Amino acid sequence: MKDKERMKIMLAYDGSECAESAIEDLKRAGLPVDAEVQVLSIVEELHPVMASMEGVNPAFPEYALEQEKASLALAEQGAAQIRSQFPRWKVTVKAGVGSPGTAILFLADEWRPALVIVGSHGRRAIGRLLLGSVSQKVVGEAHCSVRVARGRIVEPAGTPVRIVVGVDGSKGAELAVQAVASRHWPKESEARVINAAWTMPPVASKGMAVKAVEWVARENERVNKMTEHAMNQLRATGLRVSSVVKEEDPRRLLCHEAESWHADCIFVGARGMGRLERLLLGSVSGWVAARAHCSVEVIRSYR
Numbered sequence: 001m002k003d004k005e006r007m008k009i010m011l012a013y014d015g016s017e018c019a020e021s022a023i024e025d026l027k028r029a030g031l032p033v034d035a036e037v038q039v040l041s042i043v044e045e046l047h048p049v050m051a052s053m054e055g056v057n058p059a060f061p062e063y064a065l066e067q068e069k070a071s072l073a074l075a076e077q078g079a080a081q082i083r084s085q086f087p088r089w090k091v092t093v094k095a096g097v098g099s100p101g102t103a104i105l106f107l108a109d110e111w112r113p114a115l116v117i118v119g120s121h122g123r124r125a126i127g128r129l130l131l132g133s134v135s136q137k138v139v140g141e142a143h144c145s146v147r148v149a150r151g152r153i154v155e156p157a158g159t160p161v162r163i164v165v166g167v168d169g170s171k172g173a174e175l176a177v178q179a180v181a182s183r184h185w186p187k188e189s190e191a192r193v194i195n196a197a198w199t200m201p202p203v204a205s206k207g208m209a210v211k212a213v214e215w216v217a218r219e220n221e222r223v224n225k226m227t228e229h230a231m232n233q234l235r236a237t238g239l240r241v242s243s244v245v246k247e248e249d250p251r252r253l254l255c256h257e258a259e260s261w262h263a264d265c266i267f268v269g270a271r272g273m274g275r276l277e278r279l280l281l282g283s284v285s286g287w288v289a290a291r292a293h294c295s296v297e298v299i300r301s302y303r
Helices: 017-028 060-085 100-111 132-141 171-182 206-235 250-261 282-291
Strands: 007-012 035-044 090-098 115-119 145-149 162-166 190-196 240-246 265-269 295-299
Touching: 007 017, 007 100, 017 060, 017 115, 017 145, 035 060, 035 100, 060 090, 090 100, 100 115, 100 132, 115 132, 132 145, 132 282, 162 171, 162 250, 171 206, 171 265, 171 295, 190 206, 190 250, 206 240, 240 250, 250 265, 250 282, 265 282, 282 295
Parallel strands: 007 035, 007 115, 035 090, 115 145, 162 190, 162 265, 190 240, 265 295
Antiparallel strands: 145 295
């Protein structure tokens, strides 16, 4: 396979427990055997205390150099682990000093990966990269898909991968289904399609009530058809597929079903339908990414 055909993946790494978990999580992400991976380490820029009343610190250039060296060492550490687990991947490193969230977004726009992977939290204070605020910034502002990795302990070994997919009939949900269908899942892997059914909204008059009932019926019929279509797409890839349709807040439904089913990852679209026709609006995908107990992939095509 030529390099240009490889899936491009950017993985943010800071040596923390969550960063290590993100690497372990790669084994159950359905990623291709051949991929081009860039391990990115950004050490947050911290200035040493000024050495004089004039505010001049002669040691600052040396301090900055040490920060850069530390950042590169972290990136190399992460890359070595990935190479040992995925020998066919082409792995490179990139390191720097600055604002982690801003740097990840800037470098992702420059390199244009299909997927950025971040841990849910990282180190605190000195040396942090992947604090929750950083991962949330990347989820909300990236122009490509983002995986917030929270690898779960799987026992016994060989337990099938379980994927939850949120659907609502939107383009974003369609992209999420396509992303799952395009991956390389182990045999016996399972997918569960989740749809939060529409309920009757409050109305001010009988006439409005009739229209609301008709509208909800149409929407539920449309989304149910889309759910069945999504299930057929996923079955065609060899996944074992089931579905859950409930009248419940979509954010809580996705997280609850994923937790009770012991899912490895939730796939959601970055944007849903509209203010009145929504399941997976950006606020919902961000909410799920922040609160789910498993990994979450927020899917978007690069724009």
